[in-house]
Amino acid sequence: MNTLKEKNKTRKIEDLKIEYDKLQKKYGAKELDSIYNGGCENNPDICFVFMNPTGRNIASDKSWKGRKSPWLGTKNIWKLFNKVDLLSNDTYNKILEKKPKEWDYDFCDYVYDEIERNKVFITNLGKCTQIDARPLSDDVLKQYLDLLFEEIDIIKPKVIVTFGNQVSSIILNEKISVSENRKISHNLKIKNDIYKVFPVYYPVGNGIFNIDKSIEDIKWIIKNIERS
Numbered sequence: 764m765n766t767l768k769e770k771n772k773t774r775k776i777e778d779l780k781i782e783y784d785k786l787q788k789k790y791g792a793k794e795l796d797s798i799y800n801g802g803c804e805n806n807p808d809i810c811f812v813f814m815n816p817t818g819r820n821i822a823s824d825k826s827w828k829g830r831k832s833p834w835l836g837t838k839n840i841w842k843l844f845n846k847v848d849l850l851s852n853d854t855y856n857k858i859l860e861k862k863p864k865e866w867d868y869d870f871c872d873y874v875y876d877e878i879e880r881n882k883v884f885i886t887n888l889g890k891c892t893q894i895d896a897r898p899l900s901d902d903v904l905k906q907y908l909d910l911l912f913e914e915i916d917i918i919k920p921k922v923i924v925t926f927g928n929q930v931s932s933i934i935l936n937e938k939i940s941v942s943e944n945r946k947i948s949h950n951l952k953i954k955n956d957i958y959k960v961f962p963v964y965y966p967v968g969n970g971i972f973n974i975d976k977s978i979e980d981i982k983w984i985i986k987n988i989e990r991s
Contacts, residue, residue: 775917776914776917776918779799780799782910783890783910784797786890786891786906786907787890787891789891790889790891790903790906791890791891791892791893792892792893792894794825795824795825795893795894796823796825796827796831796892797816797890797891797892798816798820798822798823798831798832798833798887798890798892799886799890800832800884800887800914801830801833801875801878801879801885801886802832802875802878802879802883802884802885803878803879803880803881803882803883803884804884804918806882806920807882807883807884807918807920807921808883808920808921808922808985808988809882809883809921809923809984809985809988810884810885810886810915810920810922810923810924811883811884811885811924811926812887812888812925812926812930813833813885813886813887813926813930814887814888814889814904814927814929814930815887815888815890815891815892815893815899815904816887816891816892816893817892817895817896818892818893818894818895819836819837819863820834820836820892821836821863821864822835822836822871823892828868829867829871829872830868830871830872830875832871832885833885833886834885835871835874836863836864836866837863838858838859839966839967839971840967841854841855841858842974843966843967843974843981844883847978847981847982848982848985849878849881849883850874850878850881851877854873854874857870884918888904888911888930888934889903889904889906889907890907890910891903891907896968896969901929901933905933908934911934915953916953916954916956919956921959921988922948922958922959922961923951923958923959923960924961924963924981924984925961925962925963926963926964926977927941927962927964927965927970928940928962931944931960934951935949935951935960941962941963941964944961944962945962945963945980947962948960948961949961961984963977963980963984964976964977965977966978
């Protein structure tokens with residue numbers, strides 16, 4: 764019986780993709796695919812939750828046959844992971860040297876293999892890929908909330924980092940201002956487990972000017988994990 768339960772558990776993240784694809788047809792760009800998640804799926808140190816993917820992710824193209832994980836073919840976000848020592852200088856420099864179309868399947872796996880080794884899981888609240896960085900309404904993002912909680916229940920991270928006021932507020936079901944919640948954890952109950960959630964400034968796009976604050980807070984969170 765335990766073996767069967769373990770099998771069901773290992774299949775469950777794959778099963779969620781079917782639901783994400785249904786929501787992509789409803790809320791995303793019809794010509795693009797959903798972007799799911801990536802990294803360590805077994806008790807990662809940190810689960811990072813971003814907002815939603817855009818067509819800049821090369822894996823959103825329907826012809827793409829490799830992994831469909833966040834931020835593939837982009838540059839800015841990997842600076843954050845490098846600065847908080849979750850991505851090596853060598854890998855980051857390789858990212859900087861590549862144009863988006865130069866990210867092949869092997870390189871995408873190479874980047875996420877390192878993310879996995881560093882006990883990190885990267886996901887978005889909304890998996891509905893948009894052509895550009897247009898904002899999504901709370902109502903749309905809330906359609907993904909139960910599925911995100913299923914993801915979290917499967918991987919069971921030590922802590923969760925939520926990026927930005929909107930994502931943090933929806934996940935915690937209360938109005939959150941990141942500026943007033945730096946280095947402050949909130950409890951999130953999913954089934955029988957309690958998770959510590961840390962709201963952090965959104966570090967890319969319009970939030971790029973806050974990336975140094977994001978780096979500072981994530982470094983503090985990592986030290987906090989190591990002490991606990």
